Amino acid sequence: MLSRQPIFSIEAVTKLDCISSISRLKHTLPDLPYDYNALEPVISGEIMKLHHQKHHATYVNNLNVAEEKYKDAQAQNDLNTMIHLQPALRFNGGGHINHAIFWKVLCPKEGGNQPAGELLELIKRDFGSFDKMVQQLSNASVGIQGSGWGWLGFNKQENKLQIATCANQDPLQATTGSFNKNIRIKLQNIYRRLFRLGLTPLFGIDVWEHAYYLQYKNVRADYVKNIFNITNWKKVEENYQKAKQGQ
Amino acid sequence: MLISSIITICLLICVQSQYITLPPLPYNYDALEPILSEKIMRLHHLKHHQTYTTKVNTAIESIINETTDKDLIKLMKSDINTILTNLNQIPQPYRQTLRNNGGGYINHKLFWHLMTKPTYINETIIEPQPDGILLNEINNKFQSFTKFKEQFTNNAINLFGSGWTWLMVNVSTKELAINSTANQDSLIMENKYHVPILGIDVWEHAYYLTYENRRNEYVDNWFKIINWPYVQELYMDAIGQHIDL
Numbered sequence: 393m394l395s396r397q398p399i400f401s402i403e404a405v406t407k408l409d410c411i412s413s414i415s416r417l418k419h420t421l422p423d424l425p426y427d428y429n430a431l432e433p434v435i436s437g438e439i440m441k442l443h444h445q446k447h448h449a450t451y452v453n454n455l456n457v458a459e460e461k462y463k464d465a466q467a468q469n470d471l472n473t474m475i476h477l478q479p480a481l482r483f484n485g486g487g488h489i490n491h492a493i494f495w496k497v498l499c500p501k502e503g504g505n506q507p508a509g510e511l512l513e514l515i516k517r518d519f520g521s522f523d524k525m526v527q528q529l530s531n532a533s534v535g536i537q538g539s540g541w542g543w544l545g546f547n548k549q550e551n552k553l554q555i556a557t558c559a560n561q562d563p564l565q566a567t568t569g570s571f572n573k574n575i576r577i578k579l580q581n582i583y584r585r586l587f588r589l590g591l592t593p594l595f596g597i598d599v600w601e602h603a604y605y606l607q608y609k610n611v612r613a614d615y616v617k618n619i620f621n622i623t624n625w626k627k628v629e630e631n632y633q634k635a636k637q638g639q
Numbered sequence: 640m641l642i643s644s645i646i647t648i649c650l651l652i653c654v655q656s657q658y659i660t661l662p663p664l665p666y667n668y669d670a671l672e673p674i675l676s677e678k679i680m681r682l683h684h685l686k687h688h689q690t691y692t693t694k695v696n697t698a699i700e701s702i703i704n705e706t707t708d709k710d711l712i713k714l715m716k717s718d719i720n721t722i723l724t725n726l727n728q729i730p731q732p733y734r735q736t737l738r739n740n741g742g743g744y745i746n747h748k749l750f751w752h753l754m755t756k757p758t759y760i761n762e763t764i765i766e767p768q769p770d771g772i773l774l775n776e777i778n779n780k781f782q783s784f785t786k787f788k789e790q791f792t793n794n795a796i797n798l799f800g801s802g803w804t805w806l807m808v809n810v811s812t813k814e815l816a817i818n819s820t821a822n823q824d825s826l827i828m829e830n831k832y833h834v835p836i837l838g839i840d841v842w843e844h845a846y847y848l849t850y851e852n853r854r855n856e857y858v859d860n861w862f863k864i865i866n867w868p869y870v871q872e873l874y875m876d877a878i879g880q881h882i883d884l
Contacts, residue, residue, distance in 0.1 A: 483799045538802070539843075559800065601847060602843050605844060606848065609686065
């Protein structure tokens, strides 16, 4: 879940609509769980600083701005503006979701980083072996045209792991779902049954050029290969357990 | 690993048939400094543009070797623009790679010529401007050059992900328009009447080493190296009034 904090600025309190301002919770930039240079030599401190303090921060700021405008438009029944804002919500919201996951599924290189336990068994079952899963995820990530993400995801409906790619900042869960045309819908369950969310993200690789260019230049394949040395498989296992329990 | 990749690419370049070739830059690699560094230009041309070129040649070679369809072979041996406006005739397994790499090839081939060495007056770089018929048309369509620059810049900054922002001529109506394409799509892929006369690459590789996340700074500075005489020539060609410079 993304963390939010209420706004308590002097500016907000002195405005006539201060009560409604205070009730609007804003997204905030989460801290990295390690120092900026902790992922060296795989990802440089320079890249981590820019990636976190500039790119992710911009998604958070722009998401807050877009949400604020969306709420205002909604309050005024301004459907045109609401529709106009949707690409910005998708892009910046997706950017925030994706990066909040990304920082947590990476960790300093400890050597021999491999999954264990139930997740490893599932990987072997669904891909044949850990190496085959790495190969597939690597190929998918390297092959993305332009900007995007490669994901190891969990399909809750079919109880299996799946590899998927998303373009730009499209978030995995929201954009791999399906519309269920079940005509026997009870009104109170209408939202849940209509929109089945897609794959739950377990581990992802950001292949936007900003994620690696300063260090790897055009050689995305080397960056993708090396990122498996800093995968936090404990966290990925945690993500899987939560996904299994429907969280 | 790196050495074997370099050797493989070199062999591919030497051994494979050259249906298209990497065009040279019309200037030295450091000519666009300080706006675009030599480092960026070398990587952009010798790595990115070369990779698009190599992959197009590989795809064309494979298609020709795998078919006996004479019409398809004829298409694959025609110029790259013809291939890219007939992507629906390309065998499915190769369509996306030709779209991506063919588009990358022609976009960059044009891009190099749209830029030129910056001009200085008293150690300050002067932002060049169009003149003549093109300026008149820009004023007609966008009210002023400043407003055109603003609209073009907004389009480039707000393009989500990777892509290009273009100033194009619709050759059937002769009208100017600002447009964008995602990834390495070219304007002619969506409409063969859309001719680009100016374009900026907003893939991060085009600017990141100097400008990092500051795409707005890149776009603003890029206006200082636009080769307006070349753009004008493209415009005159597009509206059917070619003038030899």
